[in-house]
């Protein structure tokens with residue numbers, strides 16, 4: 001199974017989601033491959049935001065290897081599940097979908113949130129490091145719920 005995490009810049013929220021998912025997949029020994037992408041092109045090739053890297057490091061997860069790339073319509077063919085961090089990301093992704101059928105593979109990350117179901121992962125770009133704590137907590141709980149629901153992916 002292949003899962004893609006998507007936000008605007010691919011330097012704050014989606015690399016944190018990718019790092020968390022990658023760590024949990026390893027821990028659970030599942031056969032899930034992970035990637036992330038951004039709907040906007042202002043940070044292509046860049047490593048994750050330092051504030052996000054620091055928050056992840058507090059929890060023992062290193063995401064320094066990740067690099068921002070642009071989301072494309074082809075991603076609907078390459079991935080089984082495409083998770084948008086907010087509803088604007090979801091609309092921007094669906095506009096690029098090759099077909100209405102493939103567009104259904106895109107969902108909101110927080111559809112799996114125990115506390116903020118169907119909501120947006122707030123954009124932490126403008127603000128201090130506390131926004132990244134919120135992002136981490138929302139993603140940590142939602143990805144646990146998602147993996148529990150997916151079960152034993154081999």
Ligand code: 4NP
Pocket residue numbers: 007008009010011012013014042043123124125
């Ligand atoms: P992300 O955060 O979408 O979570 O990666 C942002 C990164 C950069 C910008 C906005 C959001 N920006 O405006 O450059």
